[in-house]
Amino acid sequence: MxxxxxxxxxxxxxxxxxxxxxxxxxxxxxxxxxxxxxxxxxxxxxxxxxxxxxxxxxxxxxxxxxxxxxxxxxxxxxxxxxxxxxxxxxxxxxxxxxxxxxxxxxxxxxxxxxxxxxxxxxxxxxxxxxxxxxxxxxxxxxxxxxxxxxxxxxxxxxxxxxxxxxxxxxxxxxxxxxxxxxNTDETFSYSELCRPQLGKAFEIIPHDEHLIIATSNALDLAYKVQTELAALGVDMGLVSAHTLKPFDGDFFEQKKATLKTVITIEEHSVIGGLGSIVASVLQAQNMHYVALKVFGIRDVYAHTAGNRKDLLELVGLTPCVIVNAIQRNNSIGAV
Missing domain, CATH: 3.40.50.970 (Thiamin diphosphate (ThDP)-binding fold, Pyr/PP domains)
Structure with missing residues (x-):
């Protein structure tokens, strides 16, 4: 005892x-x-x-x-x-x-x-x-x-x-x-030219056509995904969606003529989180031509306890899993 x-x-x-x-x-x-x-x-x-x-x-x-x-x-x-x-x-x-x-x-x-x-x-x-x-x-x-x-x-x-x-x-x-x-790893540093503003999407790595958008502690993961994709010749921007409500719809409006692909990454359920918010904004702005892929925690609970790293692997939120899924996805294959 x-x-x-x-x-x-x-x-x-x-x-x-x-x-x-x-x-x-x-x-x-x-x-x-x-x-x-x-x-x-x-x-x-x-x-x-x-x-x-x-x-x-x-x-x-x-x-x-x-x-x-x-x-x-x-x-x-x-x-x-x-x-x-x-x-x-x-x-x-x-x-x-x-x-x-x-x-x-x-x-x-x-x-x-x-x-x-x-x-x-x-x-x-x-x-x-x-x-x-x-x-x-x-x-x-x-x-x-x-x-x-x-x-x-x-x-x-x-x-x-x-x-x-x-x-x-x-x-x-x-x-x-x-x-x-x-809990964040903070694995990368920001450019001195970058300064986040409340209510504004924070474009860390600019790109007019293809974007990875992350929020909260998923930004570290998103940065790793962006880096691995770049090494494979897939060029994408990186955006921190720190203000989720109200969401910065003007950010998409400014890229309306060029935006082709949006990938969202969140350490949250795919239901009702960042991906759902982005989908709602794109729909409201009639940007139906933008290919959207949402990465997060599926409609499940983790029936185990463990450190954050192990649980992220359990739910499939790792750079390897996400990069492979992006490469397999035909709708984003032209990135």
Missing amino acids: IELVIFFVILSLTVTYKFFVGEIVMRTTFIEQLVAYAHQDASVYLLTADLGYSVIEPFKQAFPDRFINVGIAEQNMIGIAAGLAMRGKKVIAYSIIPFITMRCFEQIRNNICYQNMTVKLVGVGGGLSYGSLGHTHHAIDDIAIMNVLAHMNIVAPASRYEAQALIPDFFSQPGPGYLRLA
């Missing part, structure tokens, strides 16, 4: 350490930006449902009267956030993604979105970031859930660089918002 307890303690510490190292950059950026925002605006409040330790302390120490830990009560947290917003406060509610989006969905819909309250939901652990903790902690349907809510804006930065540029404007926007933070 003692050996079993020791095993689970070591496993828990290992999981926590790996996730903390992998995502600390993104979460640290969030809290740095939030503290700076709160120094400028005395109406900013931070709520948490007994999560975020080793992250939220700078805010708690700087503004103890504007920090509320509601305990393990996410539905109650949303009610409190809505009440504060009704009194003119600007509220940030923080938790891991399944808890901040799914456990309290009805309260988000009725208390925040229906009344168009200025409450920002900040969720950590996008995609399979919390892979080792099992399917209850996998965030593979959050974008779809948040996207269906009226007034809800969705921002999913792919890196610390994007988060630094986007979070201040995200905080300052009126109305509801959802910020998706995730």
Whole structure:
């Protein structure tokens, strides 16, 4: 019995350490930006449902009267956030993604979105970031859930660089918002000429005809795919769709005369996520001639626990699988 307890303690510490190292950059950026925002605006409040330790302390120490830990009560947290917003406060509610989006969905819909309250939901652990903790902690349907809510804006930065540029404007926007933070490898660097802007598609590698569009922590994977395709003589651009709602339809409009192929990659279900959003925009703009291929997690749950890398291989989100699928696909064969 003692050996079993020791095993689970070591496993828990290992999981926590790996996730903390992998995502600390993104979460640290969030809290740095939030503290700076709160120094400028005395109406900013931070709520948490007994999560975020080793992250939220700078805010708690700087503004103890504007920090509320509601305990393990996410539905109650949303009610409190809505009440504060009704009194003119600007509220940030923080938790891991399944808890901040799914456990309290009805309260988000009725208390925040229906009344168009200025409450920002900040969720950590996008995609399979919390892979080792099992399917209850996998965030593979959050974008779809948040996207269906009226007034809800969705921002999913792919890196610390994007988060630094986007979070201040995200905080300052009126109305509801959802910020998706995730475990990222950050395997590439941005050109100094590239500067992400909230609400605008971020074209990292320009191309007028053929594009790979990714969001959140799938951008690293998309970059690897783009690089491997280039080595095979297949030239494609790379775009970060950090603002998912409202989506930048003007980006496609500007390429209407030249765009031929769009490939989307996301660490999320293919139902209701980036691929669905892009398909909807292309249809609305009558760009039916554009070949669209969507890569993400199929209509399944992972019935196993493991690290993010292993789970991505399990669901087929690897450079090798995607590159081979693109080469086999006749509709994109002319890329």
